[in-house]
Every structure is written in C-alpha cells, then in structure tokens.
Amino acid sequence: MNREHMEMYAPVLRQYGLQPFRVDHYGKVKKVYTNVGTFALKEITNVQEMAAIQQSYIFCGQQSVPLYLTKQGLPFAAHGRHYYLMPWVFPAERKDTREHVLSFFRDLAHLHQKSLRQLDVSEEEINNYYENKKREWERQRSFLQSYVEKCENAWYMSPFQLQCCTYFHETMQAYSFAETEMEKWHETIKKTKKWRIAWIHGKARLSHYIVLENRHRYFFSWERAGWNSPLFDVIMALRHHMRTFPPIGDEWVEGVEEYEKALSLSEEERFFFFSHLAQPHFLYRYVYEYATNRQHEKSEREYVSELQRRYFTMKNIEHVIMHLVRRKEEEEAKSTPDETLPR
Secondary structure, eight states: OHHHHHHHHHHHHHTTTOOEEEEEEETTEEEEEETTEEEEEEEEOSHHHHHHHHHHHHHHGGGBOOOBOOTTSOSSEEESEEEEEEEOOOOSSOTTSHHHHHHHHHHHHHHHHTTOEEEEOOHHHHHHHHHHHHHHHHHHHHHHHHHHHHHHHSSSOOHHHHHHHHHHHHHHHHHHHHHHHHHHHHHHHHHHOEEEEEEEOSSOOGGGEEEOTTOOEEEOOOTTOEEEOTHHHHHHHHHHHTOSOSOOOTHHHHHHHHHHHHSOOOHHHHHHHHHHHHOOHHHHHHHHHHHHSOOTTSOHHHHHHHHHHHHHHHHHHHHHHHHHHHHHHHHHHHHSOOOOOOO
C-alpha cells in the first residue's frame, strides 16, 4: 500500500526535487519521508482554496508555516490535482494548556491587525443584514416550537424527542438573548455606519495553530481564508472548542480578553459578537435533520448523544458569554466615577 502511495505522489514530489521512501496518511495531509527530510504534502480541492492560500501568505506569511516552492519557483505543484508542500513541524507543548490557548488568541488578534480595514456601510446594508438575520432566527425558533408541540402531543415520545423538549426552554432563552444583542448592534451601528473587516483564517482553532520548540508560532490550513469581520474567527474557534462536557476552563474567557488587549472591540462589535456566538443554530440544525431527514444508518442512541453534545456546547458558550458580560460590567463600574455626595 505504501508503495502505491509513493508512486502516486512521486511525480508531485519530483517537482520539489524530492525522492520519497515512505508516505503516511493523516487525513488530507500526507506525511512524506524523503531523501532530505520529512515534509507535509496537502492536496487543494478547488481554485478558491488555492487563491485563499496564496493571498494568506501575502498578508500573513510570517505567521504561517513556511511554504516550499517548486523547482520552477511556483507555490503549488500540479499533477492531475494541485498540492502544496510544507515542513513537517512538531509542537513544543500540548494544545489544551492554558498558555497555549492564551497564545492562540493573542496571535489571532495580531493576525487580524495586519490587514484590518474600516468600511463605510449604508443604512440599507445594515437593515438588510439585520432583517435577514432576524427572519432566519425567527424561522428556526418557529420550527423548534412547532416540533416540540408535536412531540408533546404524541402518545409516546422517542428518547430524542424527550431530550429536545427538555432543552427547549433554554434554547429559546439563547435565541432571545441573541436577538436582544442583535437589536443593540442594529441601533448602534446605524449611528456610526462603520464596520471593520480583515483577512481572517476562516477555520481558526488550536489544531491549526502550532508553537515550536524555538517559540516560533504559526497558523496553517488557510483554505477557507477570506475577507470578513475578524469576530468570525473568534466565534468559530469558540464554537469548535465548546463541544465538550462542562465545565470548561476559564482560559477560554481569558483568551477572549487577551484577544481584546491586542485588538479591542467597539461597542457595536461586542453586540455583534455576543449575538452570533449565542444563537444556537447548531442545535436547531440537528433537530431539523432528525425531524425531516433522519439518517437510517444512525441509531436513536447516536442521535440522542449528539443532541446532548450540542446542548452542552450551547451551555458552555453561555458560560463564556456570561463571564465576559460580567467582567465588562465590573470594568465599567470601576471606571465610572462615584458621584455620591459626601456626608
């Protein structure tokens, strides 16, 4: 099997002047042992990914794992498909340590600062986004409410339906909080008509961030990079890492605070951040799948288990948001002068 892999990738590696003697598969990445060292070879599936990677090295090259050029000086090798080559790097510490999490958020903020831009936005654009998001969340809430009513009227509820009804009230509270924060965003940004964007990673998470023994720190896997609000990187990172059993560590709250020390959020950005982080669309999507397009190869137990994981994700996100809100209120209270008259 390994000889087949070597024969498959040998024409690609020859474009870099490399002779492989072993190729191991790690998902989309191939660990290639060659005559001059060990490398990571990754396939690109479309031209959009190629453009995203190329642009990322222009904006964020110093914070990216080095990219090797072919003998022709090209960043990608072509052989039926396209590939790019990097060194196979080894982390200096575990990905779940407190300092690693804090370092991740600090470097993410520095990454966004490099390409940060402020745009003028029209009231029409603001209203369109707000109304579309509002309708989307109303549609999701309406579906969940009608589905729960249907479950409660059934003669016998399945275990999944019982769990769904159990989580319903807290899910509606999450939507209510998200909608309230979205309304605050809408009212605030209509006054400023300013919005910031940056070249974001698109799939920022600890598994795409590495600290080497020489203390160099890099991001990699830039296939989904593009222009957007830098908040989306923070939101996506938190959502991904909140998929665990509670309680979660305080390093995630501290990580967001570290991000803000390097790149502070405006008032409208904070409202936007809380609203989009809080909305539990990931739980809605799973209920929708079960109700309308259930996969028969998945057992009831598997559906219940995944629903529970998504509920825990929602509760972990709630924990992070509530801590951030409380700490922000404490900071504002300290900075507000005491106007109480002396007796």
